[in-house]
Amino acid sequence: MKGYGERMPKRVDHEERRRQIADALLRVAAARGLHATGMREVAAEAGVSLRLVQYYFGTKEELLLAAMQHLAARFAERGMARIKRLKQTEDPVTPRGVITAILTEALPADDERRTFTILNAAYFALSLTDPALAIAPLARNSDAVTGVVAAQLRAAQAAGDTPARLDPDLEASGLLAMAHGLSLSALTGQPSVEQAQAVIDYQLDRLFSAS
Amino acid sequence: MKGYGERMPKRVDHEERRRQIADALLRVAAARGLHATGMREVAAEAGVSLRLVQYYFGTKEELLLAAMQHLAARFAERGMARIKRLKQTEDPVTPRGVITAILTEALPADDERRTFTILNAAYFALSLTDPALAIAPLARNSDAVTGVVAAQLRAAQAAGDTPARLDPDLEASGLLAMAHGLSLSALTGQPSVEQAQAVIDYQLDRLFSAS
C-alpha cells in the first residue's frame, strides 16, 4: 500500500489503534446503549485519553460509522470462519449443513453473538432516523448471505435433496428473515435460544424432507 | 371507575391529555429517533407547554414508558379491527385468512404501520440496554399472537386444509419470526414491501397446499 504518510509512524499501527478504539465503543455501547455512549467513556474503556479518540476520529459521528463498519467486518469474518471450519470437519459439505450453519450463526447463543445482535439492532434503529448513518454495510452483508443460501438451495435441488418446486429465492428470503426475527426475539429469552434453534431445525427438516 | 379525584377535574379529561401527549412523542420519535426526542419538542408537537408535559408525566422515563404502552395498545387495537373487518367481508373465515391478515398487518405497507415498525424497533433497541424500560407490553402482544396463529393452524389441520404432521407451535413461531424479520428489512426497502408480501404468500401457499 502507498499508505498514509511518507515516513513510518512512531510505534503503533494507525489502523490497529482505530480498531482498538472502535472495539471499545462497541463494548460500551453493547452495555449502555449506542446513544448513551459518550466519547469520554469510550476513551476510558479503550485505556486512552479523550484527546486521542478525537485524534483518530475527529467527530463522534465518524467514530460511530467506523465502529459499525468494523462490526460488520468482524461478523462477516466470523461467518467465513464458520464455513471454513465446517468444510474441515464435515467431510461432504451438504447444502443443508451450510444453511444450518448460516442460520444458527445468527442466533445469540454466546456472548459474542449476543453482543453482535444487540449492536446490530441498535445500529439498525439508529439508522432509521439518523440520515448520517448509512445502513449500507449491514444490508450488503445480508444480501450476500441471501444469495449464498439461495445457491445452496439450488444445489440441493439439483442433487434431489429438496423438492424442485420450491422457489430458492423466496425460500432463502424467508429463512433469513425468520432467523433474523428469531435472533431478536431470543435476546429477550422469549423464545429461548434453544427454542429458536428448534424452530430453525424444524423448518430445515421440513425443507429437506422428501415431502 | 373510582377515578382520579373526588371532584371532577376542571375541563379536560386526564387520560385524554395523556394520550395526546404520548401521541405527540411517538410522532416526533418516529421522525427524529427515540433518544433524540426531547421534552420541549414533545410539548411543541402536542401544542402544549413544557410544564404541562411535566405535569402529566413527572419524568421523561415515565413518558417514554407510557408512550410505549400506548403504542402497544394502539397496535393491538388495530389488529383486532383488522380481524373484525375480516369477519365481515370474508364470509367463511378461514384459518389461512386470519393468518394472512396477521402476518400482513405487520408489514410497513402504509404510513401508520411504517411508523409503528420504526417505533417498535426503536423501543426494542432501547429496552436492550435501558433496564428501566420493561419490554413486557410488546412481548405480551407477540406471545398472544403466536397463540392465535397456532390455534388457527390446529383448526386448519382439523379441517384437513394443512398436513397433520406439521407442528402448529413451531410453525407459528417460525411464521411470526419471519414476518418480524421481513417487516424490519422492508423498512430499508430491501426487500420491498411487495417482495416481503410475496415471501409471506409463498410460505402460506406451501403450508396450505396438499403436499
Next chain:
DNA sequence: GCTTTTATAATACGACGGTATCATAAAAAG
C-alpha cells in the same frame, strides 16, 4: 540534533436537556 508523529493532560466553551421553581388563571365548592 532537529523535526515530525504519537500521545497525554488539563481545561474551556457553548449548547442542549431534564428537572425544578415561581407565578397565575380558571373553575368548582362552600
Next chain:
DNA sequence: CTTTTTATGATACCGTCGTATTATAAAAGC
C-alpha cells in the same frame, strides 16, 4: 364571594456532552 383545587405558563438551574484549545513529552526518522 371567597377559598381551594386544578391546570398552565414562563423561566431558571445544573449537569453532561461534543468539541476545541493549549501545553507538553517522548519515540522515530532525516
